[in-house]
Amino acid sequence: MTRVLLFNKPFGVLSQFTDKGTEGTARPTLSDYIAIPGVYPAGRLDRDSEGLLVLTDNGKLQARISNPKFRSPKTYLAQVEGAPSEEQLAHLRAGVKLKDGPTRPAEAELIAPPALWPRMPPVRFRKSVPDAWLCLTITEGRNRQVRRMTAHVGLPCLRLVRWSVGQWSLGDLAPGDWREA
Secondary structure, three states: OOOEEEEEEOOOOOOOOOOOOOOOOOOOOHHHOOOOOOOEEOOOOOOOOEEEEEEEOOHHHHHHHHOHHHOOOEEEEEEEEOOOOHHHHHHHHHOOEEOOEEOOOOEEEEEOOOOOOOOOOOOOOOOOOOEEEEEEEEOOOOOOHHHHHHHHOOOOEEEEEEEEEOOEEOOOOOOOOEEEO
């Protein structure tokens, strides 16, 4: 029977079980939260991103979730610097041209600030610069793709939370907690 774990990865945690970094001090990894042998992340989340990470013991499922050819939808809540215009949102919806090629079109909409847990450390607040929240759904998963897409249209990403992957979503899962799907 295939095991699928849903983990709410906190900010600052690596999406791997060991730290092979060269920073001299051990950084938090999945092994600080999950002690189940034989499960591996299906895709990655950057250290400075938070939210849903799907882990499984099934290699075929892992490939289906993480390989862009399968177009598995991934939905993100992105706090961006600036006040998004309809033109910027339309650009995201059409796909943007990044250095590694054009992205597929994304679903992009302006949303009210979501009721999320506080991030540690908190996002830098600046009185003179507005911020907004976007809900973005992509079907790829390139390195730092959502951050690069929002920056490309003039909306630097301040906080990024992956809310769902395919059929799975965070729901009420607290940061650092996991559950079986």
